[in-house]
Amino acid sequence: MRCADTGESRGIRGHLLSHREAATAAAEYFRGARIPESLEGALNSAYSERPRDVIAYLSNYFAELSNPPVISRVRGRKVLDGAGKDTLEVDVFCMVRNMDKRICSAVISADADMAPSLAGSDVSGTTEKSVKSVERAMEWIQESIGPDLEGILPSEQSTIDQILSDFFKPKMEEERRRREAEQHAAAPPAGSDPTPPVTPPTSKKKGSAKGKKAAVTEKPIPPADPPELVVGGSPAVGAVSLAVATCTATLREVPLYSYISALKHEEMPSKLMLPAPFITLLSYGKSGKLRFMKEVMMVPPPGLTAQQSVELALSLQAQIMKHTDTVGKSGQMVIKSVSALGCLALAADRVEQPLDLIREACEELGLALGTDVYLAINCAAHELMDYNKGKYEVLSGAWKSPEEMVDLYVDLISRYPAVTALVDPLRKEDSSQWETLAKALGDRCYIITDVASRSVSNLLQGGILPASSGAVLKHANQTTVSDLLAAVRLIEGEKQVAVLGCLNEESSEDSMVDLAVGLGVRFMKLGGLLRGERATKYNRLLAIEEDLLNSDRLGSYSQFDFPVLWSEPQVSANQEEAAAVSPR
Known part of the structure; x- marks a missing residue:
């Protein structure tokens, strides 16, 4: 006598069918990732080596087969330098064996002589400028640089440095245009007399006759070149580049x-x-x-x-x-x-x-x-x-x-x-x-x-x-x-x-x-x-x-090797002969 097709029996058959589908999908997933071959290789290798700690051996074996770490996020934060001033530290995190890990950090110092002039800043002094620069660097890292580097192998140093340079170039041009506009606005109106140049002082020539003022005009010096353009926030680029290099060295254990x-x-x-x-x-x-x-x-x-x-x-x-x-x-x-x-x-x-x-x-x-x-x-x-x-x-x-x-x-x-x-x-x-x-x-x-x-x-x-x-x-x-x-x-x-x-x-x-x-x-x-x-x-x-x-x-070096900075022009044999016969 056939049993009635109750709702309970239909549920059991559905569960079995769902289980078979899941098992089939799982098998296909593991075969696609070559897990059966990897397991067989791991077990054969472990049996051949017969290590004392089998679990640790298998862990190391599969670690070698895992995907290489990629950058998951980059973080910037303030730290203090040797003078107690704000400077920038960058942390690099990587996805390592499906875990988000902090790998390393790097610090770049802000030099007071290179402190930037920030647009819209009403602070004075290099300390305030450095603080603003660090804050801007942190913003760049959080909003742009970090997301741009996600998923990239940290070992791709040249690629990452190019990304950083490409990010920074528009910032540099923007600052350059801002300063040119400031200089143009500060320039004297057309037709006005420019500020006369500074004339070097004259000095009396030693040994001049009494009562005479033999003045010797000093040779004017070349004016100072304009200072190099430094953009607030620029330490973000150098610090991230160094942190990425340190990250790769850390991961490679070198x-x-x-x-x-x-x-x-x-x-x-x-x-x-x-x-x-x-x-x-x-x-x-x-x-x-x-x-x-x-x-x-x-x-x-x-x-x-x-x-x-x-x-x-x-x-x-x-x-x-x-x-x-x-x-x-x-x-x-x-x-x-x-x-x-x-x-x-x-x-x-x-x-x-x-x-x-x-x-x-x-x-x-x-x-x-x-x-x-x-x-x-x-x-x-x-x-x-x-x-x-x-x-x-x-x-x-x-x-x-x-x-x-x-x-x-x-x-x-x-x-x-x-x-x-x-x-x-x-x-x-x-x-x-x-x-x-x-x-x-x-x-x-x-x-x-x-x-x-x-x-x-x-x-x-x-x-x-x-x-x-x-x-x-x-x-x-x-x-x-x-x-x-x-x-x-x-x-x-x-x-x-x-x-x-x-x-x-x-x-x-x-x-x-x-x-x-x-x-x-x-x-x-x-x-x-x-x-x-x-x-x-x-x-x-x-x-x-x-x-x-x-x-x-x-x-080791065996001596000081001084570069050749100057050498007399070489005179050819024909030039020497021509000089010898030329009339005095």
């Missing part, structure tokens, strides 16, 4: 310097050279008569390890402190403070005084200046120019023309040959004096541009000063990792030296050292050892050196 080096060379080199650090010992200019030595830096001799270099600088620093205390009691020189650069800020009355102080400290330690210790001077010439006088204020009340500055450097290095580098000895506008200085000193002293060069972005468009040994590069504002790589290639292609430098006000972020090692620059300009945010970078340098030593990948 140091950032190794990843940057692989980007530069397209493969991992067998040896890496550590850049020699310019370690700042002394700073002048805030007090006392001496103005033009913003930094006096120790340069370790070639062949010295980073550990030995830091220990040598610490010994010199301790000896200088002892000696300065003694001298200070006599009233000639006193310790004022520790500068933001992480070194002693002193006062001096003579140009030679800082170098004599270091020489005496070397002698007391049994070191030979020029053999065991070399020096570099950051002259910061752009800070010394008085445009009303058309001269540099080297000492308080003592002024020198650009030509006289060249004479000063030539004389100074003839008496102190241990000075092996001059940073910003002149303004960038004094191009003919750069050439004269290059002819006189370029074969024994690095003539390096810092503020006198361009930002990395503009450097890639216009090159560096032809009469310089190289340039200080800084990771700031809209500079991407790809920009840094291109800038180093450009400088090396010109047979010049690249230096990676800190900004004036730094955070405790130490990735700048990884960048320097990975980029393969010749020198690093890190500041002194008396501030924590600077010491953090030296600690990172020592850690990298230890890693490279342990892996037998540490290379």
Whole structure:
């Protein structure tokens, strides 16, 4: 007898049919993802290896088969730098094995000298401008940059940097048009008399006859170039680029310097050279008569390890402190403070005084200046120019023309040959004096541009000063990792030296050292050892050196190689013969 077709039986058949459909759909789904083959491979491999922890083994096995991580979101937030000012930190999150994970962060410092002028801002001072810049950067990251990068592999560095650059270009053009409109509005009406140019002062010629006023008109100096355009919010670009590079290195479980080096060379080199650090010992200019030595830096001799270099600088620093205390009691020189650069800020009355102080400290330690210790001077010439006088204020009340500055450097290095580098000895506008200085000193002293060069972005468009040994590069504002790589290639292609430098006000972020090692620059300009945010970078340098030593990948420089900055024109044999027979 057949049972009645009740609602309950129809429900059971429907449930069974639904279950079969679901099972069929599941089977098709897993076959499409090749799960049966993967499971069989995993089990066979586990059985062959017979690991002690089978579950962990299978977990690692399937992890290798999972999709690569992609960027899920990017977050910007305020943090404090070494001076307690707002700066930008960027966090990168990735989708890793179906989980949203924070991978890393990166911080980019806001340099007070590069603080932007924001449209519509009624605040004054660089601190307020930096705060506004950080806030705008955070808005850009949240509203535009983060969404644009979602779903992209973090390893696609060049693609991501191009996205960042494409995002930023309209912002730059908008700011450029705004400033041009402001300048046009501030221009005097047509037909009005323009402000007369400043005429350089005249001076009496020495040796003139009594009663005569033989005036010598000083050669006018080139006017200062307009400052480079800096857009509020631009640190978003540089910080995100660095954070993405750090993210890839973290996911690959390699140091950032190794990843940057692989980007530069397209493969991992067998040896890496550590850049020699310019370690700042002394700073002048805030007090006392001496103005033009913003930094006096120790340069370790070639062949010295980073550990030995830091220990040598610490010994010199301790000896200088002892000696300065003694001298200070006599009233000639006193310790004022520790500068933001992480070194002693002193006062001096003579140009030679800082170098004599270091020489005496070397002698007391049994070191030979020029053999065991070399020096570099950051002259910061752009800070010394008085445009009303058309001269540099080297000492308080003592002024020198650009030509006289060249004479000063030539004389100074003839008496102190241990000075092996001059940073910003002149303004960038004094191009003919750069050439004269290059002819006189370029074969024994690095003539390096810092503020006198361009930002990395503009450097890639216009090159560096032809009469310089190289340039200080800084990771700031809209500079991407790809920009840094291109800038180093450009400088090396010109047979010049690249230096990676800190900004004036730094955070405790130490990735700048990884960048320097990975980029393969010749020198690093890190500041002194008396501030924590600077010491953090030296600690990172020592850690990298230890890693490279342990892996037998540490290379070293054997000598200072000074780029050829000037050579006499070659005269052919035909030209010599023609000159010999030509009438006098």
